[in-house]
Amino acid sequence: MLESMLAGMSHLLTWSSLALMSLGMFIGIFFGIVPGISGITALVILLPFVTSMEPQTALLLFIGVSAVIPTADVIPAILIGVPGTASAAATCIDGYQMARKGQAARAYGAAYTVSAIGGVIGALFLLATIPVMRPLVMSLGSPELLMLALMGLSTVGVISGRLPLIGLALGALGLLLGQIGIDPQTGVHRWSFGILYLTDGLSMQAVVLGLFGVAEIADLAILGSRVSEEIQATGKGLYEGVKDSFRHWGLTLGSSIIGIIVGIIPGIGANVASWLGYAYAAQTSKDKENFGKGDVRGVIGPEAANNSCMGGALLPTLSFGVPGSSEMVLYLAAFAMLGIIPGPLMLTEHLDLVFTIAWGVALANILGCLICMVLTIYLVKLCRVPVRVLAPVVIALIFMGALRISVSFPDLITVIVFGIIGYIFKRLGWPRQSLVLGFILSPIVGKYLFITVNAYGTTWLMRPWVILIALITIAIAVYGFKARQMAGGRQP
Amino acid sequence: MIAVVALVAVFCFAIASSRSWAMGPRLYAWSASILGLGLTSIFLIRQIQAAQKKGDITTTEGGMIVKRKVGTEIQFFVWIVAFAAAIWLFGFEFSVFLFILSYVRLHHGSWLLSAGTGISMALIIWGIFTKLLNFTWISGLVPRWMGF
Numbered sequence: 025m026l027e028s029m030l031a032g033m034s035h036l037l038t039w040s041s042l043a044l045m046s047l048g049m050f051i052g053i054f055f056g057i058v059p060g061i062s063g064i065t066a067l068v069i070l071l072p073f074v075t076s077m078e079p080q081t082a083l084l085l086f087i088g089v090s091a092v093i094p095t096a097d098v099i100p101a102i103l104i105g106v107p108g109t110a111s112a113a114a115t116c117i118d119g120y121q122m123a124r125k126g127q128a129a130r131a132y133g134a135a136y137t138v139s140a141i142g143g144v145i146g147a148l149f150l151l152a153t154i155p156v157m158r159p160l161v162m163s164l165g166s167p168e169l170l171m172l173a174l175m176g177l178s179t180v181g182v183i184s185g186r187l188p189l190i191g192l193a194l195g196a197l198g199l200l201l202g203q204i205g206i207d208p209q210t211g212v213h214r215w216s217f218g219i220l221y222l223t224d225g226l227s228m229q230a231v232v233l234g235l236f237g238v239a240e241i242a243d244l245a246i247l248g249s250r251v252s253e254e255i256q257a258t259g260k261g262l263y264e265g266v267k268d269s270f271r272h273w274g275l276t277l278g279s280s281i282i283g284i285i286v287g288i289i290p291g292i293g294a295n296v297a298s299w300l301g302y303a304y305a306a307q308t309s310k311d312k313e314n315f316g317k318g319d320v321r322g323v324i325g326p327e328a329a330n331n332s333c334m335g336g337a338l339l340p341t342l343s344f345g346v347p348g349s350s351e352m353v354l355y356l357a358a359f360a361m362l363g364i365i366p367g368p369l370m371l372t373e374h375l376d377l378v379f380t381i382a383w384g385v386a387l388a389n390i391l392g393c394l395i396c397m398v399l400t401i402y403l404v405k406l407c408r409v410p411v412r413v414l415a416p417v418v419i420a421l422i423f424m425g426a427l428r429i430s431v432s433f434p435d436l437i438t439v440i441v442f443g444i445i446g447y448i449f450k451r452l453g454w455p456r457q458s459l460v461l462g463f464i465l466s467p468i469v470g471k472y473l474f475i476t477v478n479a480y481g482t483t484w485l486m487r488p489w490v491i492l493i494a495l496i497t498i499a500i501a502v503y504g505f506k507a508r509q510m511a512g513g514r515q516p
Numbered sequence: 517m518i519a520v521v522a523l524v525a526v527f528c529f530a531i532a533s534s535r536s537w538a539m540g541p542r543l544y545a546w547s548a549s550i551l552g553l554g555l556t557s558i559f560l561i562r563q564i565q566a567a568q569k570k571g572d573i574t575t576t577e578g579g580m581i582v583k584r585k586v587g588t589e590i591q592f593f594v595w596i597v598a599f600a601a602a603i604w605l606f607g608f609e610f611s612v613f614l615f616i617l618s619y620v621r622l623h624h625g626s627w628l629l630s631a632g633t634g635i636s637m638a639l640i641i642w643g644i645f646t647k648l649l650n651f652t653w654i655s656g657l658v659p660r661w662m663g664f
Contacts (some may be wrong), residue, residue, distance in 0.1 A: 030627055036627060045596060160553075187559070189555045189556070189558055189559040189562075190520075190549075190555075190556070192552075192555050193523060193527075193551075193552045193555040193559070196527075196548045196549070196551050196552030196555070197523070197526065197527075197548075197552055199528075199544075199548040200530050200548050200549060201554070203541070203544065203545060203548075207538075207540070208542075209539045209540055210538045210540050210541055212537050212538050212541045214534070214537070214541055214545070215530075215533065238596065242589075242592055242593070242596075245592055246585075246588050246589050246592050266602065275599075290566055363566045410625075411621055412619070412620055412623035412624070412625055413625065413629065415619070416615055416616040416619040416620060416633075417616065417637055418634065419596065419615070420599075420615065420637055420641075421598065421615065423599065423600070423603065423608075423609070423646070424612075424641065427603075427608060427653055431652055431653065431654060432605060433600075433654060433656070436600050436603065439598070440593075440597060443593075443596065444593060447589075447593075450517060452519055454519075464609055469544075470541075470544055471540045473543075473544055474540055475542070477540075499600065
């Protein structure tokens with residue numbers, strides 16, 4: 025275990041790894057700052073390029089991107105009241121008010137510092153729990169792994185969207201789409217319709233590029249949203265904000281723990297974590313009257329939570345292949361493309377890679393904080409990029425990624441088709457991540473189903489862990505439906 | 517409503533078309549399809565019931581307000597398809613320049629902004645990805661006709 029931990033750190037501390045992680049951080053800063061583009065778009069664009077990299081460097085690139093986005097997205101949130109990504113929406117409330125009072129620098133100092141602290145706490149949590157998870161995961165067989173995959177799929181479907189029934193149905197649709205092509209066990213042609221391209225199945229990168237990449241930029245371009253032209257001077261007070269983070273150390277620690285817990289629960293993610301962090305800050309403060317009017321605690325709470333969330337989300341992703349958040353769905357896609365299967369194999373044959381990821385999260389959060397502190401005054405200009413310039417550039421990047429898959433036109437057609445489908449789903453409020461997760465898990469579910477049925481017949485349904493996981497799945501589904509009902513959704 | 521009906525149709529098609537498969541793949545396909553069909557059908561029935569209560573069949577889908585400029589949406593995806601067609605005709609690098617130039621210009625950008633962005637992006641792709649990283653792209657129909 026110690027050897028793997030040190031090996032993981034040594035993979036991180038090479039020039040190529042650090043360079044790629046730094047590149048990922050700058051990409052993440054760009055996508056975090058520009059309002060309207062989610063962090064998922066950044067990961068989607070990078071996805072086709074990771075196949076030609078070593079797994080460690082590819083994943084460090086991903087970590088550089090996703091660790092920094094929750095740090096950088098506060099830049100427009102504080103300065104112009106527009107969150108860079110959805111996870112900064114809670115920070116807008118008090119952060120923007122602080123900027124209006126001439127305390128933007130103090131807000132930035134606090135946000136960056138607690139982002140780094142939260143991210144490191146999340147990474148330390150991951151490092152501490154890996155030794156505990158390993159024996160647990162090793163005791164699971166194919167029936168349990170099958171049930172865990174189905175649990176992840178149903179949880180994401182129920183919790184991550186506003187329409188649980190449709191979320192579950194889209195998960196099932198994803199499973200079907202993932203079956204297109206030749207069945208590896210029996211050689212049956214499934215829904216290939218005699219088309220050579222479909223014989224190999226749909227390309228995962230193309231599907232993800234379309235569903236998330238094209239759909240997101242289409243939404244931004246069609247709305248024609250304009251970023252506010254109003255920019256105020258950042259002012260002094262960066263160091264004051266840093267001191268605030270330590271002055272309110274209890275809040276920082278508590279919010280970080282909240283973020284970790286939210287991250288562990290599949291399908292939720294940093295958006296919810298940041299709001300819970302804000303609510304925690306407001307509820308636990310003795311003097312609440314300044315919240316919403318520029319209270320630095322209203323910045324500390326959400327920012328600590330949304331950065332620590334990643335460490336929590338990585339735990340079920342790496343241990344069981346159950347994504348802790350929407351970004352983790354893309355991590356699973358990257359693992360699949362790199363030939364790495366999360367779960368027992370990950371924690372045995374690739375344990376050093378797991379530790380590389382954990383160390384990478386910690387380092388990326390610290391470096392991201394420092395970069396943002398130094399470059400804020402320049403980075404704010406990115407908030408003013410007009411959509412009419414941004415949209416075609418991002419589309420070009422997406423198409424570049426599509427053409428990288430196999431240098432063939434059918435992949436481009438797949439991207440466009442799924443882009444249209446993804447846009448329709450986004451407009452309808454249907455959770456696209458359920459579809460993508462079903463697609464990614466489809467071969468895994470198929471394999472475990474085949475092994476389970478052939479090895480155990482029907483007796484696998486009586487195994488204790490299978491029953492326990494099934495009950496947890498049902499409980500989460502019932503909770504999800506009830507929660508939608510109480511929230512006044514159109515359906516339970 | 518149309519999207520939900522389409523989803524129901526997809527699941528029905530999946531069930532019908534996998535009847536002749538071997539046991540293993542058929543079990544998997546039917547498990548997912550029947551589950552999906554059941555869930556979507558329940559959702560559809562609830563939507564119809566909700567619409568009938570409100571007395572308006574043209575109800576919103578998933579609680580989202582459907583009103584948006586459909587023309588703008590179609591226009592955007594026409595741009596996407598046109599870009600793909602340009603790639604097929606002229607190759608990727610030149611099409612990037614052409615797409616960005618025309619998109620920005622026709623969305624009220626100045627000639628300087630549109631040409632500058634287009635040229636910059638094309639140069640970045642050519643310089644970094646084509647020359648430095650040796651990526652290969654689809655060669656367009658027109659360059660092939662011209663013997664390049």
